[in-house]
Amino acid sequence: MELKEYPDREMLALSLADKLASQLAQQLRSGGDASLCVPGGTTPTPVFETLSGTDIEWERVTVFLGDERWVDGDHKRSNSRLLRRHLLKDRAAGARYIDLFTGDAQPDDATADLGQALTPHLPITVALLGMGNDMHTASLFPGADGLAQALAKDSPMLMPIRAEGAEEPRITLTRSVLSNAMHTHVLIMGPEKREALERAQKLDPIEAPIRAFLDNATVHWAE
Numbered sequence: 001m002e003l004k005e006y007p008d009r010e011m012l013a014l015s016l017a018d019k020l021a022s023q024l025a026q027q028l029r030s031g032g033d034a035s036l037c038v039p040g041g042t043t044p045t046p047v048f049e050t051l052s053g054t055d056i057e058w059e060r061v062t063v064f065l066g067d068e069r070w071v072d073g074d075h076k077r078s079n080s081r082l083l084r085r086h087l088l089k090d091r092a093a094g095a096r097y098i099d100l101f102t103g104d105a106q107p108d109d110a111t112a113d114l115g116q117a118l119t120p121h122l123p124i125t126v127a128l129l130g131m132g133n134d135m136h137t138a139s140l141f142p143g144a145d146g147l148a149q150a151l152a153k154d155s156p157m158l159m160p161i162r163a164e165g166a167e168e169p170r171i172t173l174t175r176s177v178l179s180n181a182m183h184t185h186v187l188i189m190g191p192e193k194r195e196a197l198e199r200a201q202k203l204d205p206i207e208a209p210i211r212a213f214l215d216n217a218t219v220h221w222a223e
């Protein structure tokens with residue numbers, strides 16, 4: 001794991017957006033299309049704002065979330081809503097977007113079709129992960145139903161998740177897909193998340209799911 005500390009959140013957003021764009025562009029220059037997997041939540045907004053204006057061939061980039069809350073796309077807790085407002089605009093409006101919220105009654109009904117839609121875009125070129133103070137990443141929450149299966153090296157690509165810490169049912173990409181990304185970045189801000197990261201480094205992924213992705217990740221932190 002590499003830890004990059006920034007003097008402030010603005011510097012972090014500028015530098016990280018530049019890094020993500022350059023890794024996507026490198027993949028595009030090599031002739032293939034690229035895929036970008038991103039987190040929802042509250043932290044990534046400034047990174048998305050900067051990334052959306054970067055000059056890469058977005059038409060050849062497929063964007064999808066690492067997890068989604070099972071709510072309509074215009075719900076205030078929808079991670080897709082965050083992306084539409086802050087990432088899939090400006091130059092990045094040309095990107096292809098795979099929406100994990102299919103409108104099915106339950107996330108359980110959506111995994112097969114979503115698996116088919118995502119498969120052509122694997123391995124993920126660039127995975128940006130977030131982390132909660134409870135050390136969850138994507139919707140891999142400590143104590144969630146099915147967490148051991150989602151963290152298995154041969155996990156199904158996507159799983160429905162129900163967890164105490166989650167306000168609604170979720171769908172999440174799992175370890176097998178996220179840990180195979182060509183480039184992995186973890187974005188955290190503030191002292192509580194820094195402390196949670198330090199705790200996670202000493203724990204097993206079943207207690208601290210972010211731990212499953214740290215070995216090959218660059219962690220970006222600002223106070």
Ligand SMILES: O=C1O[C@H](COP(=O)(O)O)[C@@H](O)[C@H](O)[C@H]1O
Pocket residue numbers: 038039040041042043044066067068069079129130131132133136137138139
């Ligand atoms: O619920 C979620 O939480 C994590 C962390 O979110 P944050 O608000 O603390 O930044 C996020 O990475 C995940 O995508 C989201 O669904």
